[in-house]
Amino acid sequence: MEKSNSMQNEKFGEKDFQNIVGNLLRYGVWTSLAVAFIGGLVYLMGHSADIENYSVFHENDRNIFEVVSDVYNGVIQWKGESLIFFGIILLFLTPVFRVLLSLFSFLLEKDYLYVVITLIVILIILISVSFGFSH
Amino acid sequence: MLLGAFLAGFIGSLSGLGGGIIIIPLLTVILGVDIHYAIGAALVSVIATSSGSAAAYVREGITNMRLGIFLEIATTIGAVCGALLSTIAPTSFIAVLFGMTLIFSAINSLRKKEEHIVLESSPLAKKLKLQGTYPSHNGEVISYGTKNVIGGFSMMGIAGMMSGLLGIGSGAFKVIAMDNIMKIPFKVSTTTSNFMMGVTAMASSVIYIQKGYIEPGICMPVVIGVLFGAMAGAKVLVKTNPKKLRLFFACLIFVLAVNMIYNGLNGKI
Numbered sequence: 001m002e003k004s005n006s007m008q009n010e011k012f013g014e015k016d017f018q019n020i021v022g023n024l025l026r027y028g029v030w031t032s033l034a035v036a037f038i039g040g041l042v043y044l045m046g047h048s049a050d051i052e053n054y055s056v057f058h059e060n061d062r063n064i065f066e067v068v069s070d071v072y073n074g075v076i077q078w079k080g081e082s083l084i085f086f087g088i089i090l091l092f093l094t095p096v097f098r099v100l101l102s103l104f105s106f107l108l109e110k111d112y113l114y115v116v117i118t119l120i121v122i123l124i125i126l127i128s129v130s131f132g133f134s135h
Numbered sequence: 136m137l138l139g140a141f142l143a144g145f146i147g148s149l150s151g152l153g154g155g156i157i158i159i160p161l162l163t164v165i166l167g168v169d170i171h172y173a174i175g176a177a178l179v180s181v182i183a184t185s186s187g188s189a190a191a192y193v194r195e196g197i198t199n200m201r202l203g204i205f206l207e208i209a210t211t212i213g214a215v216c217g218a219l220l221s222t223i224a225p226t227s228f229i230a231v232l233f234g235m236t237l238i239f240s241a242i243n244s245l246r247k248k249e250e251h252i253v254l255e256s257s258p259l260a261k262k263l264k265l266q267g268t269y270p271s272h273n274g275e276v277i278s279y280g281t282k283n284v285i286g287g288f289s290m291m292g293i294a295g296m297m298s299g300l301l302g303i304g305s306g307a308f309k310v311i312a313m314d315n316i317m318k319i320p321f322k323v324s325t326t327t328s329n330f331m332m333g334v335t336a337m338a339s340s341v342i343y344i345q346k347g348y349i350e351p352g353i354c355m356p357v358v359i360g361v362l363f364g365a366m367a368g369a370k371v372l373v374k375t376n377p378k379k380l381r382l383f384f385a386c387l388i389f390v391l392a393v394n395m396i397y398n399g400l401n402g403k404i
Contacts, residue, residue, distance in 0.1 A: 015196070022194035025186045025333075033183065033359065040355040067344055084351035088179055091358075092340055094186050095333030102204055113263070117205055121334065124211040128218070128338045 017105045021098055028094030036087025043080025096125065139166065140357045144184070144364020145371075146384055156240060156303045158357060159233060160391040164398065168353065170226050170233075174302030175348030178336050180361040181304040185332035187362065188369075192326035199267045199323050202281070202313075203330045206291045210309070210335040213295025218339035221300045222346055230399030233301050237392035240307040241385040253318045256280035260317075269323050279320050287317035299339035304332045 071089065074082020099121055106114040143157040158180060162173035192198045221229060256266045260281035268278040294308035306328050313324035343349055 018193050018196055018198075018200075021200070022190045025190035025193065029183055029187045029190070029362075033362065036355050037359060039351070040359075043352070043355070081351045084355045085349075088349060088351070088354055088358075091179065091182050091186075092337050095182065095337045099204075099207075099334060102200065111264075114201060114204065117208065121204065121207045121211055124208065124215065125334075125338050125341070128211070128215040128341050 017102075021101060024098060024101060025094060028097065029091065032087045032090035032094065034087075035090060036084045039080050039083025039085075039087055041080070042078065042083055045080070099125075138360070140180070140360025141364040141367075142360075143357075144180075144361035144366075145368040146364075146387075156237060157388070157391075158361060159302065160237070160395050162353070162357075163230070164391065164394050170229055171221075171346075171348050172350050172353050174221065174229075175340075175343050175350065176353045176357040177302040178298075178340050178343060179349065179354045180358045181298075181302070182333050182336045182340070183358050183362050184365050185304060185329050185336070188365070189326070189330040189333065193330060195270065197269045197322055197326045198330045199265070199269075199319070199327050200330065201263070202265050202267070202319070202323075203327045205263055205265065206288065206312075206327075207331050207334050209288045209291035210295030210298065210331055211338040213292040213297075214299035214335045214339040215342065217296035217299025217301075218342040219299075220296070222342070224300070227399045229301065231396050234392040234394075234396035234399065236297060236301060236303070236305075237388055237395070241388040241392070243307045243311070244381055245385050253280045253282060257282045257284060259284045265317075267323070269320065277320070279323070280318070282318045283316050287312045290316055295335050295338075298332075298335050299342075302339075302343075304328075304336065306332070 067085075068089070071082045071085045075086050099118060103115060103118040103122070106112075106118060139161050140158060143161050146157050156177075158177045159170070159173045162168040162176065163170050189198065193200070257280075260266060263284065265281040265284065266279065268276045270276055290312035291309065294305045294312060297303065297305040297308055306325070309328035309331065310321075310324050313319040313327065314321055317324075319327075340349070
């Protein structure tokens, strides 16, 4: 009896949460695509005659902060390639925000088990960022 | 390339395999792009399509977010391992493995899907609050239980690794983990799998960015093409008989897969 009651209380908060998460995902995708699309147009205007060769892979070894600062400089100079990259980074940030949002929501619900689980997921993502340094 | 990506998204959505799995053979076999760039572009398009479609399902309350977040531990660990592995693995190995995954997913998409609902959860699943409810077609709320958490969790690790290694959403593996092992209803497992893909792909793409897998010139047309293709596919899917379509696309994918394995073994990719 008590269990079903608490489940129902949870559902109320969860409904709002579902809406917020749903909107976040949707607008996140559209914003990043719009940015990438503008970048694409700028890029094509500058490079329409070039034929790029992508059949050979150039391995890079830059850490994420170098990439981000490169992109930042490029966006200020209104470079198409950097604008596309900026869109892609926004796209990557969408699921990250989603995870942070769920952390917040579990904290509000006082569901500490899931606060810990969400923190583990965040930790793994951070580890994956730091792996870029060591290699 | 834009047209190709549109087709990939369209086929991916119609066949139920996702755009990523089609875009890689398309870029490598037909357009001759290096497989690393193809993987990077596919992964970006996976994030876009999965976040886009997950948005709708989350709002409708079909997605089991607790289950998704819990299993994300397994998929993100797997994805990081997979992405690191892909930076050292030879391309021919990746091509062959990809071809095999493609065949497996194609066969899997033909498998009959029956709704099964288990009401009783296993003790561990209860502890983790993994049981849930979802609305059916006519609006009534169906509740379900969850079994074999450890089995599903391990399978998710493999799914995540495939995703990180091959740049695909690996929805087929995720659905197997939830559907066959954890006994979660099909509707919930597909939508939750979609929900998890963004974070899983994100974990490996951070490594990809730093390794230079992500090439804006390729990603932009691919992402936009796949996304619109997927939307068009979803619209057509409602009107047609998916069974025959699935068989047709499964054959097509089989041919692509054999081609990739052949090229991989010959060292052409």
